[in-house]
Amino acid sequence: MRRTLLMVALMLGMVGPVSGQSTPRPDPEAVAQTQAQYRDAVIRARRLETDVAALDRRIAATEASLERQPAAGDETVLLQRRQLDAAGRLEARALEELALAKGPLTRVLGALQTLTRHPPPPLVVPTQEAVDTVRAAVLMRALVEPLTDQVERADRRRAAVVAERRAIALQSERLFVSESQTGDRQATLQSRLVSDRARRATLRAEAQRARREVEALEARLRAAGAPVPDVPVSQTPALRLPNGRDTLLAPVEGPPSARFGKGSTGWQWRAPGQAVVAPLEAEVIHAGPLDGWGQVVILDAGPGWRVVLSGLAALDIGTGDRVQTGQRLGAGHDSLPVVLELRREELAVDPSPWLD
Numbered sequence: 001m002r003r004t005l006l007m008v009a010l011m012l013g014m015v016g017p018v019s020g021q022s023t024p025r026p027d028p029e030a031v032a033q034t035q036a037q038y039r040d041a042v043i044r045a046r047r048l049e050t051d052v053a054a055l056d057r058r059i060a061a062t063e064a065s066l067e068r069q070p071a072a073g074d075e076t077v078l079l080q081r082r083q084l085d086a087a088g089r090l091e092a093r094a095l096e097e098l099a100l101a102k103g104p105l106t107r108v109l110g111a112l113q114t115l116t117r118h119p120p121p122p123l124v125v126p127t128q129e130a131v132d133t134v135r136a137a138v139l140m141r142a143l144v145e146p147l148t149d150q151v152e153r154a155d156r157r158r159a160a161v162v163a164e165r166r167a168i169a170l171q172s173e174r175l176f177v178s179e180s181q182t183g184d185r186q187a188t189l190q191s192r193l194v195s196d197r198a199r200r201a202t203l204r205a206e207a208q209r210a211r212r213e214v215e216a217l218e219a220r221l222r223a224a225g226a227p228v229p230d231v232p233v234s235q236t237p238a239l240r241l242p243n244g245r246d247t248l249l250a251p252v253e254g255p256p257s258a259r260f261g262k263g264s265t266g267w268q269w270r271a272p273g274q275a276v277v278a279p280l281e282a283e284v285i286h287a288g289p290l291d292g293w294g295q296v297v298i299l300d301a302g303p304g305w306r307v308v309l310s311g312l313a314a315l316d317i318g319t320g321d322r323v324q325t326g327q328r329l330g331a332g333h334d335s336l337p338v339v340l341e342l343r344r345e346e347l348a349v350d351p352s353p354w355l356d
Helices: 002-019 028-068 075-117 127-171 173-177 181-223
Strands: 267-269 275-277 282-290 294-300 305-315 328-332 338-344 347-349
Touching: 028 181, 075 127, 075 181, 181 338, 181 347, 282 305, 294 328
Parallel strands: none
Antiparallel strands: 267 338, 275 328, 282 294, 294 305, 305 328, 305 338, 338 347
16 A cells, blocks of 8 residues: 555656646747748738729729619610620639639749758758658649649630630620720720739639738747737738739830730830830849740739739849839830730739839
């Protein structure tokens, strides 16, 4: 009996100190970094949501303008217009689904690329961390195939909806032939509506991803027992252009030969031998030839944004350079137009609001 009591006492003595140990305190530097990431994520999410709300208002105003346009043509024409409008809505939803599907795949591929380019040095990193890194890479590679399949399915749905909308547009020739000035006005409004809906779909997908990032960072801070920063709304100006810019500088002097829409994914200029300048201050993430496009310059215009300039004959800058607004990039090609494209993720965005 004494032996039993002695063993129990020893066990309690062994367990007591362990159960009384305090939880390790989080690293202050790691907490500060997470708090900074949280603030940035909140501001980004609010800016994107503000942009979506602004597009909602613009789309509503355009729809109201279309409703006020005088009715022209018979019931067949009106039915065709409604079908075209419904197809445009379906296309916007399909674009939103595609943008949402591409987000996880892009992040996984980016992480894999980082591990490939900068693997942890085996002589410095502990063995367990090296093993964990290899396991993480294996798991991420296993995720690539299902995520790729998901993106491909979303892309096929988008392609099917686009093909259907184009077929309806071809069948609706009377809509654009039987109406003169009223028809031209309606066609312009309809084109703006399609463009705005596509842009809103991409922005909405980005806003959803940003909001999920905010929630994940907040959960990480609470789990560490760290305070969640308060981010006043006054610190969140509306994002009207990448990184809060209000305008883009035209890369070539003079009016464009073609604008966004009707087969053009950007603004075009005929500028053989003319100077082509940077539309904004940015890092050059690509500078070099592309078959059929001449010399191509891609500028990093902020998270998810790119400015693409093609149709140059020669370049004065290189990949990795930092260029200033108005800085010469090169000269226009003799036989190719200089084309400026503004891209949000994979979607070409009409640059008119920032170039006009």
